[in-house]
Amino acid sequence: MSEVTIGFDLDEFVPYLVNVLGTRLSVELGAEYGERFGISIPEWRVLAHLSQNDHVSVREIYRRVEMDKVKVSRAATRLEAAGLIVKEIPDDDRRLVALTLTAKGQNVVAEIVDMALDFERRFLAKLEPSEQETFRRLLKRMLA
């Protein structure tokens, strides 16, 4: 192999940078609520989605939250076992499973939301306020 390799600079490659940052953030935040509530990352995503809507089907969640069907199903099973959500079968379509937070689930969500927003604040503090909004805006554009 040649002594001088021009090569390819991973540290300038945006898809890589986004992936590393995304993984790091999820894992760090996940460690916080995981230690405190025994909740996994997929479980938190389901909870977060349920904080906005009642009686949500598994399908709606995995379509909206970019998670696998099976992952959502399993997260829901664990959340039900932990008493944080309830599963119901709606009468108008008995193939579906409607998920809803219990009172206990609502409390846990509220606490994790606090942790999450605080976490977001701390890490966005690396940017100026105007840059923070720019970053969020550009992210959303890329995801659209």
Added chain:
Amino acid sequence: MSEVTIGFDLDEFVPYLVNVLGTRLSVELGAEYGERFGISIPEWRVLAHLSQNDHVSVREIYRRVEMDKVKVSRAATRLEAAGLIVKEIPDDDRRLVALTLTAKGQNVVAEIVDMALDFERRFLAKLEPSEQETFRRLLKRMLA
């Protein structure tokens, strides 16, 4: 549960947005080179790092590239089996394993690099040129 849930908007939560975008980008790009070269995402990361340096140890890679120790080790084993890299044990420290691209490996890297840069170009095209640089700069700052 109350009819009106204020809740928590995942779609404004930056750690979540970064994670979803990062995963999506890695998976999409990975599908391209995976189909063509049978290379997995961890394998590509190792290759990419080796494109910049010769005789790199497993340790250097997992420290620098934010991957698990075991993941790097396994990726290296597969890459060696595929004839893309060579493993050597350096005389000055026989605990290490030095990884180096073969000629075949260099060719594959060159092709994947082309695909990757093209992929990056296509997806950054969703932003204005000045925004692209801003985005990259902010990303790097967050990762620092």
Added chain:
DNA sequence: GGAAGGTCATATCATATGAAACGAAAGTCA
């Protein structure tokens, strides 16, 4: 020199993941 402790890569094992198969329930169309 050599014991004690640390570091490196790999092996082991238990868990997480997701593609494909499945059973149950709608929907479609003759």
Added chain:
DNA sequence: TGACTTTCGTTTCATATGATATGACCTTCC
């Protein structure tokens, strides 16, 4: 009405992952 197809969530099973243990090798300190 009753096959046929589609959709939904779960189960199955093969693979991926990563915490821990292991064995080989270095370093330190006596």
